[in-house]
Amino acid sequence: MNRIYDFGSGCTNPDTFPVEELAKAAASGIREVGAEFSRYPGDLGHLGMRQILARRESDREGIAIDPDHVALTNGSMQGVTLTAEAFLVDGEPNIIVTEELTYSGTIGAYRRLGVQMAGVRVDEQGMCIDDLEAVLQRLQHAGTPPRFIYTLPTYQNPTGSVMPRERRLQLIEVAHRFGIPIVEDNCYADVHFEGDKEPALYTLDDTDHPHIYLCSLSKILGPGVRLGYVYAKPPMLKKVLDRRYDGGNSLLAASVLASFFGDRLWDHVNRMNIALKEKRDAVFAGLQTYLGDVCTWSHPVGGLFIWVHLPDDVDHQKLRQLADEANVRYAPGSAFHIEGVDLPNLRLAFGYPPLDAIHEGIPVLAEGIRSASGVADSGERAAAG
Numbered sequence: 271m272n273r274i275y276d277f278g279s280g281c282t283n284p285d286t287f288p289v290e291e292l293a294k295a296a297a298s299g300i301r302e303v304g305a306e307f308s309r310y311p312g313d314l315g316h317l318g319m320r321q322i323l324a325r326r327e328s329d330r331e332g333i334a335i336d337p338d339h340v341a342l343t344n345g346s347m348q349g350v351t352l353t354a355e356a357f358l359v360d361g362e363p364n365i366i367v368t369e370e371l372t373y374s375g376t377i378g379a380y381r382r383l384g385v386q387m388a389g390v391r392v393d394e395q396g397m398c399i400d401d402l403e404a405v406l407q408r409l410q411h412a413g414t415p416p417r418f419i420y421t422l423p424t425y426q427n428p429t430g431s432v433m434p435r436e437r438r439l440q441l442i443e444v445a446h447r448f449g450i451p452i453v454e455d456n457c458y459a460d461v462h463f464e465g466d467k468e469p470a471l472y473t474l475d476d477t478d479h480p481h482i483y484l485c486s487l488s489k490i491l492g493p494g495v496r497l498g499y500v501y502a503k504p505p506m507l508k509k510v511l512d513r514r515y516d517g518g519n520s521l522l523a524a525s526v527l528a529s530f531f532g533d534r535l536w537d538h539v540n541r542m543n544i545a546l547k548e549k550r551d552a553v554f555a556g557l558q559t560y561l562g563d564v565c566t567w568s569h570p571v572g573g574l575f576i577w578v579h580l581p582d583d584v585d586h587q588k589l590r591q592l593a594d595e596a597n598v599r600y601a602p603g604s605a606f607h608i609e610g611v612d613l614p615n616l617r618l619a620f621g622y623p624p625l626d627a628i629h630e631g632i633p634v635l636a637e638g639i640r641s642a643s644g645v646a647d648s649g650e651r652a653a654a655g
């Protein structure tokens with residue numbers, strides 16, 4: 271069987287998944303919960319895990335977080351759907367404002383929930399505030415204000431952009447002025463490679479404006495563990511959890527993870543990030559060598575994705591077919607557009623493939639891009655010339 275070059279989805283690095291350490295942590299974590307397993311965990315979930323996650327937020331953001339304002343969820347995706355369900359109103363148009371390019375999973379979930387998405391233009395600093403204001407004004411005039419603004423201000427998926435502090439403050443000001451709640455999805459928080467971190471939006475707003483914050487362990491450990499969390503102050507947290515009918519998050523998973531993370535969260539994160547940065551840099555180098563003359567791409571300082579701009583004349587179907595034949599996986603730009611517009615972009619996820627697969631796979635992808643567009647020159651020749 272030919273090798274698969276998997277740049278498709280936002281998975282983490284298998285080589286730094288701490289299998290043995292987790293296995294050891296499982297024994298003590300499970301013993302600590304003991305007979306409590308015979309009860310339902312409840313809406314918030316395992317206290318020790320919530321304390322660790324509250325500390326994660328406090329350490330990063332420099333403000334105190336109450337563990338009782340944190341609820342464990344089945345990945346941050348459950349937070350995405352619980353939040354939407356909490357705000358939807360039967361029989362009325364339900365509109366949510368999002369970046370016009372956003373996470374494909376959220377787009378799919380919102381569509382299935384019957385939500386209409388109103389897209390805001392994005393640039394290399396995230397959501398454009400003048401356009402946000404124009405969209406909110408239009409919706410207000412139409413008598414259909416949105417239920418909330420869903421935003422990915424940090425390591426945006428798919429573009430990798432980070433919204434600067436000034437723009438964050440503007441976003442909050444606009445949301446206040448129009449009276450629209452903010453849902454901040456910070457799923458990639460701490461997958462950070464260089465430079466300073468921007469503050470989470472929730473730290474910049476000390477009013478009681480409704481703000482719901484979603485985060486996860488998926489990107490600093492692995493999506494297979496399915497542990498995410500919602501952080502919101504009362505009464506907002508209760509409103510979100512009101513649609514929770516699952517009896518709470520698995521105590522088994524949370525107890526093992528709490529025992530594993532204990533006081534080594536940041537050591538673990540740093541170890542993951544060193545390996546991920548090496549992979550990101552390998553993709554950068556491959557793109558430069560093999561596609562530097564025909565494509566441009568984002569230079570994310572965190573997250574798991576590189577957003578590639580293809581030659582305008584690329585035949586997307588042909589590229590997909592060539593990539594499939596060569597076992598190269600990637601996510602097409604259209605998957606991230608709220609209306610499915612066929613963009614001249616693709617998203618490369620660098621977390622999962624091993625380094626040598628990156629070294630081999632990028633030239634294969636490059637050959638496909640050249641064959642699917644008018645630029646049939648070999649990348650190596652172009653780069654040398």
Ligand SMILES: Cc1ncc(COP(=O)(O)O)c(C=O)c1O
Nearest residue numbers: 280345346347373427457486488
């Ligand atoms: C922006 C964003 N939010 C949420 C998710 C869902 O992640 P999980 O449910 O694994 O925490 C993802 C996964 O890729 C994502 O990119």
